[in-house]
Amino acid sequence: MLIGDAARSSGVSARMLRHYEALGLVRPTGRTTAGYRDYSAEDVRRIFQVESLRSMGLSLKQVGRALEDPNLTPAALVGDLIRCTEERLAQERELLDRLRAIDASAPADWRDVLRVIDLMRDLDSESAARRQQAVLIRSAGAPVPVELLAEALLSESEPDVAGALRWALARAGGAAVVALRAGACAEDAGIRRRAVRAISEMPEAPGATAVLAQALDDPDAAVRDCAALALGRCGMTEAVPVLVSMVAEGTHDVEAAEVLGLLCHDDERASWIVNALTDELAAPTAGTSARLRLTQALVELPVAAAEERLRRLTRDSDPDVARLASAFV
Template identity: 45%
Template sequence: MRIGEVARRSGVSARMLRHYDSLGLASPSGRSSAGYREYSADDIAAIFHVESLRALGLSLREVGQALDDPDFRPADLVSDLALRAEARIAREQELLSRLRQVADAGPEDWEQVLGVVALLSGLESADAGSRQRAALTVSGTDLPSDALVAAMLSEEDENVAGALRWAVVRSSDDVVPLLAEALGDSDAHLRRRAVLALVDIDSDASSEALRTVVADPDPTVRSRATQELAVRGDTAVIPLLVDRVIDGVADVDASEALAAAGDQAMVVGRLVSALDSADAGIRRRIAQALGEVGGPDAHATLLRLVDDPDRGTAVTARYLIDSQRE
């Protein structure tokens, strides 16, 4: 079969067939009676072999190496090609994400496009100082909310994260759904950053999001959420904060949150009810919490604790009473 017919039947151009021939990848091995070179069935099979390898992403040089190597292992080739494809897809996904972020920012001219690109590049810099400078220049309308929240959640440097949190909280878009979604992430550090931002957003939506993590396995996440909800007057978290005082888990912060809780009678009642079965250490912490909460009911209980059999509790109660008089 001569080259023209092979080209028509195979879909490989005559020019490419000649190129394969010059490289020694697939050459016509026969001759017609008139002396023309012809492709045999084996030669045509070699052409399709080359085409198959090219379709997998190999260069012609790599195709030649694969065909010439007697120890060639197809499984190794496929694994290597899969890794290359994954890397290529990751680059394309990164480019697509960047383009969408720029588009979502709604730039109206090239100057704004370049400004958004510069901000995104700055926030992705390996240098913390560069990221912080970029974070400090971000305004609520410079970047789409998803890009801004993503940058904040992934930031490891505390100073940069603080600047980004400031920008997120003041964003013109509703960022609460994005932060609420982050609260379900398996990474506790990411959940902590999301909680810190939600604490700074005073809205019903942020309160609802914070309620979803009052029992979070990470103590920092649940502590910040319950404390903020108490400050916002959510009495449902008072028992959780009292339990924290009893258990000695961030009890000082819990006491401060109880002091800011809306229902002081409920707070004192919960603390007093725990005294009867409490050991000395717990009674001391309860006394400290009562001193923080204040008010006549708390004061009356502290007067009773002045005569507590545990000297540490009695001294703590006396000190707190005297401090309230000053």
């Protein structure tokens, strides 16, 4: 069949068929007596093969290699195609996130757009000083996209830059909590730590206590401890079990004991906290160091119930604990 008939049968334009021929992808089997291209049924099938492979995202060069190289397995080609597609999608997602960040800033004119783009570029800088300066200078002026700051914080490893980002996010309040909520549930413990620490510095923001309360069950101790200290300072008794564990384990035990003292607002709460510390003291696994810290925590409680327990501890079988309790009683 002539090129026009081949084009109609395959749905590929005559111009593209000539291009395929020039590349060596599909050459017509023969020529008519007048010298016109003559495509056979097999040629048309090859056109369909080329189009099918192109529909998978292969370049014309890759299509030619797939059809001609006997050593190229379909699995290898599809694997390469998957990797290329994943890279392209990652780039597209990054572009989409940047566009959303610009849109979230509600730009009034192109100067606002350029300002956000400059911030993005500075936050991607390899210089920690430049990243920190970008956050402090721009956050002190016009509002910047909260989502952009949250994304930067969750991947920031430099303490000074992370501190600047937390400061900027704290100014956003509830919007920052929304932006950080997903980070508090991330698989990476480092990301969860950054998110929860940032939220702990704005516990009064809408939605903050709910995220922190959920973090009390986090498998990472640093996440749990950060959430417990913040919730305890807000008067939330849900933090008591974690705070008691912090004292026993010696992780920020002084801070945890101080917060437990702040939570003793009434007799009922005070008795519960005293009992929690006492139960931990009586645990078979509690060593001398842990029991000394727990005794010290009882001293920090401004309630009569704690003094009563301390008097009992003056007769404790562990002489170190008994001496510490006696000193304070």
